[in-house]
Amino acid sequence: MSAEINSRRGMLEFFQARLVGTQKNLAEEQKLDDDQKMVKTYIIESNIEVSEFLEQTDEVKDVRQIGDELHVLEIKYRGEEGQYYLDSSDNRFWSLYTLSGSQFARRTFEKLTTTDGNGLDHPWIPNDTQREVIGWGQFKGAGLKKLGDDAFPPEYVNEQVGIGDFRLNLNGDDTQQIYSMFKQNTDIEKILSLSRIKIRREKGDEYITERITSDGAFTARGGSDIELHLDTVEKVKDRYRELINLIEENHLLSYDEVDHGTRVNGSHLRIDLENQIDDIEEFISHVVSGGKPFRLMGTTTKLKDEYYKMKGVDLHNGDKITLEVGPTWIRVYLYEGACGNTALRLFTNLQQHYDPAATMDIENV
Amino acid sequence: MSPHTVQINGWVSLAKDRRGFSHSLARYEYECDLIESEMEVADDIVHPDVVLTSGPNNHSIVAECKSKTLDEDQLRRYQLLEGNSDTLLQNSSLDSLVDSSIFKLETCYSSLSDLSTRKLLVNTDTTFVQFKHSPSSGVLIKNSIEFDSTTLASAFPINMDPDEALPTEYYPFDVDQQEDSEQFVSTVIQALLRAALVKDTTDIEEVLEEVHFHWNHISDEKQDRFITETEHLLQYLKRKELQGYIENVADAEGKWRVSAQTAQALQDRMEGPEFVEKIAQEISPQTSLAEY
Numbered sequence: 289m290s291a292e293i294n295s296r297r298g299m300l301e302f303f304q305a306r307l308v309g310t311q312k313n314l315a316e317e318q319k320l321d322d323d324q325k326m327v328k329t330y331i332i333e334s335n336i337e338v339s340e341f342l343e344q345t346d347e348v349k350d351v352r353q354i355g356d357e358l359h360v361l362e363i364k365y366r367g368e369e370g371q372y373y374l375d376s377s378d379n380r381f382w383s384l385y386t387l388s389g390s391q392f393a394r395r396t397f398e399k400l401t402t403t404d405g406n407g408l409d410h411p412w413i414p415n416d417t418q419r420e421v422i423g424w425g426q427f428k429g430a431g432l433k434k435l436g437d438d439a440f441p442p443e444y445v446n447e448q449v450g451i452g453d454f455r456l457n458l459n460g461d462d463t464q465q466i467y468s469m470f471k472q473n474t475d476i477e478k479i480l481s482l483s484r485i486k487i488r489r490e491k492g493d494e495y496i497t498e499r500i501t502s503d504g505a506f507t508a509r510g511g512s513d514i515e516l517h518l519d520t521v522e523k524v525k526d527r528y529r530e531l532i533n534l535i536e537e538n539h540l541l542s543y544d545e546v547d548h549g550t551r552v553n554g555s556h557l558r559i560d561l562e563n564q565i566d567d568i569e570e571f572i573s574h575v576v577s578g579g580k581p582f583r584l585m586g587t588t589t590k591l592k593d594e595y596y597k598m599k600g601v602d603l604h605n606g607d608k609i610t611l612e613v614g615p616t617w618i619r620v621y622l623y624e625g626a627c628g629n630t631a632l633r634l635f636t637n638l639q640q641h642y643d644p645a646a647t648m649d650i651e652n653v
Numbered sequence: 654m655s656p657h658t659v660q661i662n663g664w665v666s667l668a669k670d671r672r673g674f675s676h677s678l679a680r681y682e683y684e685c686d687l688i689e690s691e692m693e694v695a696d697d698i699v700h701p702d703v704v705l706t707s708g709p710n711n712h713s714i715v716a717e718c719k720s721k722t723l724d725e726d727q728l729r730r731y732q733l734l735e736g737n738s739d740t741l742l743q744n745s746s747l748d749s750l751v752d753s754s755i756f757k758l759e760t761c762y763s764s765l766s767d768l769s770t771r772k773l774l775v776n777t778d779t780t781f782v783q784f785k786h787s788p789s790s791g792v793l794i795k796n797s798i799e800f801d802s803t804t805l806a807s808a809f810p811i812n813m814d815p816d817e818a819l820p821t822e823y824y825p826f827d828v829d830q831q832e833d834s835e836q837f838v839s840t841v842i843q844a845l846l847r848a849a850l851v852k853d854t855t856d857i858e859e860v861l862e863e864v865h866f867h868w869n870h871i872s873d874e875k876q877d878r879f880i881t882e883t884e885h886l887l888q889y890l891k892r893k894e895l896q897g898y899i900e901n902v903a904d905a906e907g908k909w910r911v912s913a914q915t916a917q918a919l920q921d922r923m924e925g926p927e928f929v930e931k932i933a934q935e936i937s938p939q940t941s942l943a944e945y
Contacts, residue, residue, distance in 0.1 A: 289674045405850060405913075541823070543866035548744045549690025549704070550867050552823055555669040571924060585916065587842050589835045591654060595818045597836075599843040601916075606851040608843055610822050617673055617728040621822045649672045 708749030
C-alpha cells in the first residue's frame, strides 16, 4: 500500500479510508480486529532540522520524500518495523503519523523524543490545558492515575500524599458524571493525575473521536473526516505553542550589556504546590537524578532551612536551568536561548507524578 | 549567601512582577535598568550596585548595597550624581522615560542591618533602606526617611509574607564575597555540565562568560582574580572529584577536555548539598575568595 502513496493527498486519502474502516468495524462489531487500523499522530517538539534528524537517527532505515516537508520513513526499533509519515511543515512542532500498532508506535515515539541530546522532545500538556481540550467537544472518557510512577519512588509519593496503587479508566458517555465528581473533589484531584482524555468533535455532519494523551499522542478512534483529526492536532499544537511562546518571551533571563553596566531582562516562573514537600533535599534528588521523565541534572546547595537551590542542565538539550525550592513553591529560572519546553516538562511531570493541583504562574496566561 | 548579593537580588526582585515576592516597585513600572554600573560624574567615579527606573514616573532609584561600613567620600559622590541626573541619562540610555526633561534620580543606601543611626546617615537627607529579612523568613523593607518621589514615598515601607524567601538568581554570586563561594562553585559546575553535554572542550573564558554575566564589565583586576579562582576550581576537580574525567588539552593553555562521561561522573558524585559544600570549603579556606 505504501508504495502507492506519493503525495500528501494520497496519504490523507489512505488515512481517510482507514478512519472510516475503523469506524465501520467499531459500529458493526463493537471491536477492532487489531489496532493497526487506527490513525495515530504524535507531536514532536524539535530544536533541530529534519535533515539532521534523518541523518542521526539509527532507527530510521529508509526515507522517501513525497511532498514539501513530508517524508515517508521506514522505522525499525527493537525488532519491529513500521511505516511513519513525518510532516515538518511546522518546523518547531512536527507531526508523525502512523498506522502501526499502538505499542510499537508508542515505544518508537518515546525512543525518538527521550534520547538525551538529540534535540527532540514531545509536548508536556498541563492538566489545565487538557481540561480546556475536553471543552472543545463532548466528553467521551479520561484516564486518571496514581502519582509517582517512574518519576519518584512509589514509597516516597505514598508517604507524601498517601495513596496506594490506583488507576481509573473512564470510557463512554455515561462516565462524564464520574469524571466531574473527581474534578470537583479537591482532595481527590490532589492525588490523581489526568493522563489522557477522549473527546468527540463535530463540524457540520462530520465528526471525529479522539484519544489524546498528556504527551501529545493522538489516536483517531473512529470518525468520518480525517481533516477533523488533523484539525484537533493543530489546535492542540497552537495552544501549546502559545504557552511555550509566553514562557520564552517573558521568562528567560537575559543580560544586556550597555555602555556602563548590565541590564536584567525576564523573570522567573513560579510553581505553587498543594502537596507540601516535607523533605526538600530528597525531593530535589529525585527531580535531578538525570533520569526520565524530568531529565535534569545538577548540584544542590542549601540556602537556609527549607530553602534549597539547584543549578543544573536539561539533558534534552543542554540548556541551563536553576530551581529554588521551598516547602510549597518552586522558582524556575531559564536563561536566554533556552527552550520553554524545559519548564513545561518539569511542571507537567510534577502534576502527573507529585501534585496534580500544582499551578504555574506564566505571565499573560 | 553574602548580604551584598542578597540585597542586589532584593532590589531586582522588587521590580519583577511575580507572585510570591513583593512587586511593590514593579507596580509603579520600575524595572531593573542597571547592575554594577560605573559612571563618571564631575571628574569622579560612582559605582551604583543597582539602578531601577520607572519610565512613566521619569524617575530612577540608584541603590548602593552596604554591609557594615559607610564611606563618607562615597556618599559625597552619590550626592554629586543626584545633582547631575543628566549623567545617568547619558550613561544608561533610559529609553522607557516618557519625558526625559523632567527626569529625576534619588540615591539610597541599603543594608540588611540597621545603619540608620550611623552619624553619616543621620546627618544627610539620603534615604536608607533596611531589608530586614533572612532568606527563609520574609522581608520587611523599611526606609529611614521618605523618598522625595511621591510614588516611592507611597510604596515604602514594604511588608511581605513572612513565609516568603528571597529570589537569589538575578545576581547569583560575587566572586569577591566569601559567603557566595558555594554559589560560585555550583555555577561553574553548571557551566561545566553544559559544556560536557554540548561539546567536547571548553576553555576558561567560555566558562567565565557563561557563569558571570558581568564578565565584560568587571575590572581587569577583578577579572584576574576570577580567572584564578575558576582555574583553581577546575584543577581541584581534575585532581579530586573528576580525576580521569576532565583534562587540560595538551599545548592549549586554559583549554579543557570534557565529555558526556564528565557529566555522568559529576552526576555520580553530586548527591545532596554536601558535594558543593565540601568543594567550596576545600578550595577556599581563606577569608575571601579573592585572597585564595
